[in-house]
Amino acid sequence: VTVLGDEVLLADGRILERDYIPVRDGDDFLGHLWQYRDVTEARRAEQEVARAERHRRAVLDASLDAIFVLDEEGGIRETNPAASRALGWPQEEIRSRAFAEIVLSADASPGMRRDSARRCDGSVFPCEISVTEIPEEEPRRFVAVIHELGGGLPA
Incomplete structure (x- = not known):
């Protein structure tokens, strides 16, 4: 089963996004490919944008x-x-x-x-x-x- 974009939170607070792809040759399982990307800054930026939007909406609504x-x-x-x-x-x-x-x-x-x-x-x-x-x-x-x-x- 291929898994793409699975997020892993590390103990130090970093967030990694990982992909797992099984490698096959026909019916023969040859191994698997793991790929990790550090998405910590991207997720923090997304959270900041969401926070700013909540604040903006609260000001408008109030x-x-x-x-x-x-x-x-x-x-x-x-x-x-x-x-x-x-x-x-x-x-x-x-x-x-x-x-x-x-x-x-x-x-x-x-x-x-x-x-x-x-x-x-x-x-x-x-x-x-x-x-x-x-x-x-x-x-x-x-x-x-x-x-x-x-x-x-x-x-």
């Missing part, structure tokens, strides 16, 4: 302000739960829209400003908007934060 990740055209790529609460749409519905459909000025340029935003029922609320470009991101992405003024987020 925010009371609506947060959007926008593409260059103003399309909404990602939102947080507060965006759904503020606008009244499910997150999937928000991601199918353009930022210009939500912000009355249709301005997604970097900076901070006062503006108004539209909920799914058509009502409008005053807000402060901050848009920042994510550095060194290709294709270009932006983070937009909508903070509702006076009255707070709907329940």
Whole structure:
């Protein structure tokens, strides 16, 4: 039986990935081939990426302000739960829209400003908007934060 990618944790904390391949000539068993690769750094990097993603998600989920990740055209790529609460749409519905459909000025340029935003029922609320470009991101992405003024987020 061939075994590929089996991980072995060593006492010193290193992680080896091993492959076992039986070597045969017809029905004759000639031996086996073992191959080991040290994947410790790769696994640690994967764990760090997963940890950073958990932290990023926790920050987005904990925010009371609506947060959007926008593409260059103003399309909404990602939102947080507060965006759904503020606008009244499910997150999937928000991601199918353009930022210009939500912000009355249709301005997604970097900076901070006062503006108004539209909920799914058509009502409008005053807000402060901050848009920042994510550095060194290709294709270009932006983070937009909508903070509702006076009255707070709907329940």
